Amino acid sequence: MFARLTDATIYQFEQESSQSDDELLTFAEGVSEPVEEPQPRLELEQALEPEQPLEPELALEPEPPLKKPRFKEMPSREHIDMLAQARVEETTKQQTDWGVRLFRGWLTENQYSVKFEELESFILNDRLCFFYPSLQTKKGTDLSKSALVGIRAAISRHLTSPPYNRNVNLMQDNAFMTSNHVITGMIKTLKRAGKDVTVHKKPVAEGDIQRLYSSGVFNTDSPATLQNKVFWDLMLNFGRRGQEGLNSLTKSSFGKFKDDRDHTYHKMTYNEANKTHHGVDSHENRQEVRMYEKSGDENCPVASFDFYVSKLSPKCNALFQQPLLYPKPNCWYANQAMGKNKLSQMMPRISNEAGLSYRYTNHCIKATVGTGLKRAGVDDLTIMSVTGHRNIKSLESYVAGPSDAQRRALSSTLQGVATASNSNESVSKGPSCQVSNVSTCTTLSRNPLSDMSIFTNATITGGTFTINLVHKDLPDSPSTSTAIDKFN
Structure with missing residues (x-):
């Protein structure tokens, strides 16, 4: 059957795409192979011509890298x-x-628009005139002077900050004179009513400082008391402000160095940014406060700090960590940093535990630095290098008046002056004066001490004094022994 296939049939099979090569070979039995068409003969010259070598492809030069932009996006x-x-x-x-x-x-409560940033100055001034007298605490009492001044400053900062950027000053512009008069009158009314009880940055008294070291709150044998002492030493020696930056301190914030006399001290390893120093003034980097060691002193701040750091948890980088209730020999603190609120209550808590005469705040320690150095005779610029103040006017608020001991002496002196005045008055009015060791009775018309130059510019703060006097008007009289009252 397959022998009778015609050329047309074979052509038909070759055009069908469904048939494989094997099937086509089966149909090709008895069919002659197709004759290849003869290829044209090459000319002799063309055949003997050597092959031309292929031209090498030119290597593409890499594109130059994009130029790095000079500025950020x-x-x-x-x-x-x-x-x-x-x-x-x-x-x-x-x-x-x-x-x-x-x-x-x-x-909102008075049905005004809350978008006060868009108000004209004279309208805003009118709103503030009614706003300031309406202020009170949550308990219904009057706000303090510092609170009133702080609220006014807060509103002014808000208006001058982005995105408003208004060129106004609520404290100095004439447009707000009326509202400033109102707030000044409120402050004076508080003072007249005896409600101004603000105590500004009270320094720690000398007696309370002694009690801190004698009460046991600075012992170095327990985690909590050791941390108390390190906190006090850092705040005192570096003149730190309140709770500012305490939660940002790490183990590496302070480094140990030696000076030209081989004395060991600690100082900060970087220029810390705080409320006063923002890093925009080149003079800020000149501040370098040091905490020197006190060799042989059990209260040496450097030794306490080194011992404290050696007991910190290696898993936490914070300098102030939570004390462990059951400390381990080599680790007294937990792998957890102290919170900001707990750090802010360090000095109030220490005051209560030590039984101090006053509940001091963290900020009181900075006032202790300024006041203590001032009373020791240190000049203002040197004090500012420790406290970080930028001008003397700001430093004045951190320097308290006379100490408690000085106030006691002043009070005793004034009481002695009053007693002496009464005594002189009775002598001048009386017909005679009886003086010990004098055989004759003499009437004195004036204080015999007034002619004596030894008391010029002298300050008597206490004690018992015995002075031998010879009156000029009585040349033949013996010396007079007069006892001045004791100043207590």
Whole structure:
């Protein structure tokens, strides 16, 4: 059957795509192979011509790398506002938000628009005139002077900050004179009513400092008391402000060095940014406070610090860690940093535990630094190098008046002056005066001490004095022995 296949049939099979090569070989039995068409003969010259070598492909030169841009990508407006806000410390931002919330709350309660940032100055001044007298605490009492001044400053900072950037000053512009008169009158009214009980940065008294070391709150044999002492030493020697930056301190924040006389001391290993020093003034880097060791002293701050760091948890990098209730021999503190609120209550807690005469705050320690150095005769610029103040006017608020001992001496002197005045008055009015060791009775018309130059510019603070006097008007009289009352 397959022998009778015609050429047409074979052609048909070759065109069908479903048949395989094996099937086509089966159909090809008895069919002659197709004759190949003869290829054209090459000319002799063309056949003998050698092959031309292939031209090598030219290597493509690599594209030059893109030039690194000279500047960063253009920041967004939101990023610009964020950088402008970074000039203010976090605590200041919190104070600003608090004052603005109070003002918005008052505006809402009195059915005013809360968008006070868009008000004209004279309208804003009128709102503030009614806002300030409406302020009170949650208990219904009057706000203190510092609170009133702080709220006004908070609203002013808010208006001058992004995105508003208004060119106004609530404290100095004439447009706000009326509202400033109102707040000044409120402050004077508080003072006249005896409600101004603000105590500004009270330094730790000398007697309380002695009690701190004698009460056991600075012992180095337990985690809590050792941490108390290190906290006190750092705050005192470096003039730190309140709770600022305490939770940011790490084990490596302070380094150990030696000076030219081989004395060991600790200092900060970097320039710390705080409320006063923002890093924009080249003079800020000149501040270098040192905490020197006291060799042989059991209260040496350097030895206490080194011992404290050796007992910290190796798993936590914070300098102030939670004390363990059951400390281990080589680890007294937990793998957990102390919270910001707990650090802010360090000095109040220490005051209660030591039984001090006053519940001091962390900020009181900085006032202790300024006051103590001032009373020791240190000049203002040197004190500022420790406390970090930028001008003498700011330093004045950290220097307290006379100490308790000086106040006791002043009181005793004034009481002695009053007693002496009464005594002189009775002598001048009486017909005669009886003086011991004098055989004759003499009437004195004036204080015999007034002619004596030895008391010129002298200050008597206490004690019993015996002075031998010879009166000029009585040349033949014996010496007079007069006892001055004891000043206690």
